Amino acid sequence: MYAILDIETTGGSPKVEKITEIAIYFHNGHKVVDEWSTLLNPEKNIPPFITNLTGISNDMVADAPKFYEVARDLVEKTEDCTIVGHNVSFDYSFIKSEFERLGYSYDRKTLCTIKLSKKIIPGHKSYSLGKLCNELGIEINGRHRAAGDAHATVSLFELLQKQSNSTEKDFQISGSIKEKYKNLNGNLNGDDIETLPEKTGTYYFFDERNVLLYIGKSLNIKKRILSHLGNGNSKRSLEMRERIAAISYELTGSELIALLKESEEIKRNKPIYNRAQRRSLSHWGLYQGKNEFGYVTFKIARVSEEPDHPVTAYNNKEEARISLSKLVEKHWLCQKLCGLYQTEGACFHYGIRQCNGACVQKESVNVYNKRAEKLIKRYSFDHSNMLLIDSGRDKQERSIIRIEKGIYLGYGYVPLDEGYVKIEQMLECVKPALDNRDVRSILSNWLRNNRVEKVLYY
Numbered sequence: 001m002y003a004i005l006d007i008e009t010t011g012g013s014p015k016v017e018k019i020t021e022i023a024i025y026f027h028n029g030h031k032v033v034d035e036w037s038t039l040l041n042p043e044k045n046i047p048p049f050i051t052n053l054t055g056i057s058n059d060m061v062a063d064a065p066k067f068y069e070v071a072r073d074l075v076e077k078t079e080d081c082t083i084v085g086h087n088v089s090f091d092y093s094f095i096k097s098e099f100e101r102l103g104y105s106y107d108r109k110t111l112c113t114i115k116l117s118k119k120i121i122p123g124h125k126s127y128s129l130g131k132l133c134n135e136l137g138i139e140i141n142g143r144h145r146a147a148g149d150a151h152a153t154v155s156l157f158e159l160l161q162k163q164s165n166s167t168e169k170d171f172q173i174s175g176s177i178k179e180k181y182k183n184l185n186g187n188l189n190g191d192d193i194e195t196l197p198e199k200t201g202t203y204y205f206f207d208e209r210n211v212l213l214y215i216g217k218s219l220n221i222k223k224r225i226l227s228h229l230g231n232g233n234s235k236r237s238l239e240m241r242e243r244i245a246a247i248s249y250e251l252t253g254s255e256l257i258a259l260l261k262e263s264e265e266i267k268r269n270k271p272i273y274n275r276a277q278r279r280s281l282s283h284w285g286l287y288q289g290k291n292e293f294g295y296v297t298f299k300i301a302r303v304s305e306e307p308d309h310p311v312t313a314y315n316n317k318e319e320a321r322i323s324l325s326k327l328v329e330k331h332w333l334c335q336k337l338c339g340l341y342q343t344e345g346a347c348f349h350y351g352i353r354q355c356n357g358a359c360v361q362k363e364s365v366n367v368y369n370k371r372a373e374k375l376i377k378r379y380s381f382d383h384s385n386m387l388l389i390d391s392g393r394d395k396q397e398r399s400i401i402r403i404e405k406g407i408y409l410g411y412g413y414v415p416l417d418e419g420y421v422k423i424e425q426m427l428e429c430v431k432p433a434l435d436n437r438d439v440r441s442i443l444s445n446w447l448r449n450n451r452v453e454k455v456l457y458y
Contacts, residue, residue, distance in 0.1 A: 018042030285310025
């Protein structure tokens with residue numbers, strides 16, 4: 001049975017936006033046998049531009065049921081159904097997010113009519129629902145309303161069925177994991193794969209002798225593991241896929257903790273297929289120093305060749321040079337003092353007035369060093385004692401990462417069902433872990449480019 005659906009929402013992100021309307025046509029592979037639709041109260045304001053697009057206003061949904069009031073119906077009606085949609089990942093991600101807010105894991109197979117269209121009727125300039133239906137002569141009664149778009153998707157679905165020369169291959173979704181993914185180890189349990197969580201954490205591949213083959217991390221464990229099993233034709237990928245006899249995983253809730261955990265466990269366990277990450281994830285570093293005149297200097301060097309911690313680290317030398325060149329221009333630093341221009345005299349930038357002359361002692365040491373310190377500060381930890389609070393493995397807990405005087409001390413989880421939690425209780429929940437270059441690189445990059453829920457100083 002197919003549940004061909006469309007939804008309207010308050011915006012584009014399933015993490016923060018909500019569903020305002022849903023319509024489903026139930027199709028048995030030959031014809032529509034049932035239908036179901038409703039407006040939904042999103043419990044938040046519908047932006048004017050969304051109302052202009054869909055025609056759904058705040059007044060229209062004021063007395064509509066909230067999602068939790070129709071959730072049970074939705075689960076029961078779509079049981080044993082394949083969810084079909086035009087760009088189905090959009091609709092499906094919103095429905096899953098709504099259920100996750102209720103503490104329920106909604107899991108259905110999906111089929112995308114965009115992907116089917118590109119395969120069965122290639123050559124169209126656009127595969128958007130409106131333009132594709134217009135070219136195919138499919139009328140849409142109620143564009144950008146759930147029922148109208150869902151009904152048009154039904155018509156498109158049936159047209160694709162007629163034009164497909166391999167209906168069973170294109171439209172048959174059911175089947176064991178062995179049928180979907182070839183060249184798998186005979187000991188791999190397909191049912192275990194199908195029930196993997198679509199949540200954040202680390203995962204582990206083992207061979208028949210329980211030897212650890214590979215450690216990875218993902219925001220969606222199931223999706224990432226299925227990509228390992230279904231993608232990659234290199235000799236190494238095929239070899240690993242054939243050897244995977246068992247899979248395990250650990251939920252972390254926080255992507256940052258998943259990164260830290262992956263890095264630590266790869267170094268400790270040295271899995272066969274994590275060769276590139278066994279030693280250091282970052283092979284080149286940016287190191288600071290001072291010359292004989294007191295000016296702050298920088299140089300790029302291999303991490304393995306320097307005893308000190310780098311200001312920041314990179315995967316390769318070219319990445320390091322490009323990054324440093326941009327920083328030199330941004331902070332108006334000297335090419336020569338940053339190791340980018342080898343000369344006995346002034347650097348090239350001084351000649352074109354993009355350097356104030358620190359290379360030939362024309363600029364005050366204090367003035368120059370203040371700008372250099374801004375670069376260093378960009379990559380430095382706050383040396384206060386702090387706890388990074390982030391999402392937990394479920395709604396009843398939060399993850400905690402402890403940093404003390406710039407040193408990473410470990411992570412843990414604190415339950416929220418005990419009311420107010422004191423700093424001392426949080427510290428007791430932290431599991432000790434080792435600080436190293438890669439950990440510092442992960443933390444500094446994350447804090448520079450991402451957010452955690454809260455930072456507590458103690």
